[in-house]
Amino acid sequence: MSRIYDRVALIGLGLIAGSMAHAMRRADLAGEIVGTARSENTRRIAREIGLCDRVTETAAEAVEGADLVVLCVPIGAMDPVAREIAPHLKPGATVTDVGSVKRAVIDAVAPHLPDTVHFIPAHPLAGTEHSGPRSGFAELFDNRFTVLSPDETTDPDALARLRALWEGMGANVEEMEPDRHDLVLAVTSHAPHLIAYTMVGVADDLRRVTDSEVIRYSAAGFRDFTRIAASDPTMWRDVFLNNKDATLEILGRFTEELFALQRAIRTGDGDHLHDYFTRTRAIRRGIIEAGQDTDAPDFGRGAPKP
Amino acid sequence: MSRIYDRVALIGLGLIAGSMAHAMRRADLAGEIVGTARSENTRRIAREIGLCDRVTETAAEAVEGADLVVLCVPIGAMDPVAREIAPHLKPGATVTDVGSVKRAVIDAVAPHLPDTVHFIPAHPLAGTEHSGPRSGFAELFDNRFTVLSPDETTDPDALARLRALWEGMGANVEEMEPDRHDLVLAVTSHAPHLIAYTMVGVADDLRRVTDSEVIRYSAAGFRDFTRIAASDPTMWRDVFLNNKDATLEILGRFTEELFALQRAIRTGDGDHLHDYFTRTRAIRRGIIEAGQDTDAPDFGRGAPKP
Numbered sequence: 001m002s003r004i005y006d007r008v009a010l011i012g013l014g015l016i017a018g019s020m021a022h023a024m025r026r027a028d029l030a031g032e033i034v035g036t037a038r039s040e041n042t043r044r045i046a047r048e049i050g051l052c053d054r055v056t057e058t059a060a061e062a063v064e065g066a067d068l069v070v071l072c073v074p075i076g077a078m079d080p081v082a083r084e085i086a087p088h089l090k091p092g093a094t095v096t097d098v099g100s101v102k103r104a105v106i107d108a109v110a111p112h113l114p115d116t117v118h119f120i121p122a123h124p125l126a127g128t129e130h131s132g133p134r135s136g137f138a139e140l141f142d143n144r145f146t147v148l149s150p151d152e153t154t155d156p157d158a159l160a161r162l163r164a165l166w167e168g169m170g171a172n173v174e175e176m177e178p179d180r181h182d183l184v185l186a187v188t189s190h191a192p193h194l195i196a197y198t199m200v201g202v203a204d205d206l207r208r209v210t211d212s213e214v215i216r217y218s219a220a221g222f223r224d225f226t227r228i229a230a231s232d233p234t235m236w237r238d239v240f241l242n243n244k245d246a247t248l249e250i251l252g253r254f255t256e257e258l259f260a261l262q263r264a265i266r267t268g269d270g271d272h273l274h275d276y277f278t279r280t281r282a283i284r285r286g287i288i289e290a291g292q293d294t295d296a297p298d299f300g301r302g303a304p305k306p
Numbered sequence: 307m308s309r310i311y312d313r314v315a316l317i318g319l320g321l322i323a324g325s326m327a328h329a330m331r332r333a334d335l336a337g338e339i340v341g342t343a344r345s346e347n348t349r350r351i352a353r354e355i356g357l358c359d360r361v362t363e364t365a366a367e368a369v370e371g372a373d374l375v376v377l378c379v380p381i382g383a384m385d386p387v388a389r390e391i392a393p394h395l396k397p398g399a400t401v402t403d404v405g406s407v408k409r410a411v412i413d414a415v416a417p418h419l420p421d422t423v424h425f426i427p428a429h430p431l432a433g434t435e436h437s438g439p440r441s442g443f444a445e446l447f448d449n450r451f452t453v454l455s456p457d458e459t460t461d462p463d464a465l466a467r468l469r470a471l472w473e474g475m476g477a478n479v480e481e482m483e484p485d486r487h488d489l490v491l492a493v494t495s496h497a498p499h500l501i502a503y504t505m506v507g508v509a510d511d512l513r514r515v516t517d518s519e520v521i522r523y524s525a526a527g528f529r530d531f532t533r534i535a536a537s538d539p540t541m542w543r544d545v546f547l548n549n550k551d552a553t554l555e556i557l558g559r560f561t562e563e564l565f566a567l568q569r570a571i572r573t574g575d576g577d578h579l580h581d582y583f584t585r586t587r588a589i590r591r592g593i594i595e596a597g598q599d600t601d602a603p604d605f606g607r608g609a610p611k612p
Contacts, residue, residue, distance in 0.1 A: 126526075147523075187512050189526035189527040199560060200590075204588075212596070213494075216480075218494050218598050219450055219451075221494065222498050223598060224533070230586070233587070241579070248572060253512075257504045265500075265553060273543040279507065292522065292524050293607070298533075299606070
């Protein structure tokens with residue numbers, strides 16, 4: 001893979017930015033990788049582990065001379081960061097992001113950018129429950145989807161280069177309109193995360209009643225929810241606040257279905273339950289066939305060591 | 307490990323019974339393993355793969371001369387199976403089960419058994435999303451908890467032997483009163499399963515709207531729910547119908563919390579969301595420290611192959 005950008009600036013150095021740094025190096029996609037983070041501790045760790053070629057104190061410094069600027073901050077920080085970097089962007093540079101919501105990021109970022117740069121919103125649909133500068137790894141995007149949300153004014157060459165970068169990092173690249181992205185993600189990500197957080201919160205309350213039993217007996221299903229609910233709190237607060245309508249719409253449908261199933265339990269309607277539980281098996285087969293999950297029992301987790 | 311029972315009869319040959327057969331053989335815990343299943347196809351497969359030493363056509367035949375009889379059928383089938391086997395049980399034998407609900411199994415089974423046998427309800431808290439006679443494996447119970455629910459009339463020697471069997475199969479054995487078991491499991495297993503089934507059902511409805519997008523972009527959280535929602539429909543129908551009160555109680559609390567979080571999203575109360583999401587991280591640390599889950603990112607699933 002040949003170099004696609006001479007200098008890439010990563011603003012924010014968490015799981016996604018760190019994984020991008022590793023993935024860009026794996027395929028030699030960038031001449032220089034510059035990074036910055038608001039937290040002094042994050043910058044220190046990034047320097048210590050050599051995450052980037054250079055770590056700057058501010059976002060304004062990081063973007064100087066960069067051909068590609070990637071905003072890897074929580075959605076709530078997109079507006080101030082865009083304001084800060086705008087005067088320092090190199091003409092002809094591409095600005096992109098990795099936010100889990102697209103419409104709100106466009107609204108927060110686009111108005112501040114000069115006409116001399118290309119803004120192409122993006123979202124890699126990949127992650128783990130870990131966060132911070134040490135959590136990244138080069139394989140995170142392999143065979144996962146990255147969504148780009150260009151519009152009719154997007155420069156085709158700038159778009160082709162950004163697509164090539166993501167493909168070079170292992171991703172399958174798709175284009176999607178921002179509002180559709182936000183609805184699909186509300187289903188596949190935002191609502192499931194809120195539900196997992198809720199269930200873990202309920203269990204945490206009950207833990208006081210049941211002592212350590214909730215933890216000891218978590219293998220029966222609950223522990224899967226705790227993995228999702230261990231995700232970064234700031235990132236997820238901002239996702240919900242910025243994809244409010246779609247998330248609430250899906251949660252409304254969820255509650256409706258949940259009430260119907262609760263009523264089936266209460267009235268002893270076994271057929272309704274059985275039909276519902278049979279239908280949901282098919283969707284998992286689709287996901288496995290699409291190469292988006294393993295068919296190994298229990299995700300291939302082995303038995304825990306005593 | 308020395309032999310604990312001369313002959314063990316497994317009634318029902320799904321994931322748990324199959325794993326018991328493998329685990330008993332691994333440690334040579336049983337002289338002979340006899341099995342049976344209602345479905346002819348299951349019996350045929352069990353014979354084909356040599357799952358048991360002997361496969362009988364009926365439960366009545368299977369229990370003849372057995373020192374231990376393990377009921378591994380869905381909870382709704384416990385009552386008819388108990389009636390069928392009762393006249394054929396060897397005096398002094400132990401009858402146990404592996405059902406996910408304890409009170410309902412006791413009510414369904416105990417009245418039919420003769421005074422000459424020992425009935426000790428049990429529940430191994432282990433499983434995968436796979437089912438059927440081919441899905442079992444010897445390591446399923448390693449370092450997982452198995453709950454026994456004896457009462458004050460239980461014979462201490464019979465209890466000690468059953469405990470030794472489970473320990474010999476790798477499990478940590480705990481005793482718990484049936485109603486408490488049913489409440490704890492409603493939190494750690496039954497409510498999470500119903501919630502996962504519900505979310506997958508909602509996504510399945512939306513799949514018609516969003517074409518294959520729900521499947522392609524499932525890696526963002528949703529696919530974890532689909533694993534749980536791929537569990538055996540008959541088994542889970544019976545769990546919900548037979549642990550009705552505790553499950554509905556936990557779902558009531560869940561809905562209450564979910565509404566509070568939805569209101570926080572609607573009103574933009576970021577502090578409430580952030581506090582909630584921070585609190586839920588701690589419980590996962592507890593689960594990992596208790597050896598009940600892996601700390602590997604994303605359960606250690608690698609990237610899917612293209």
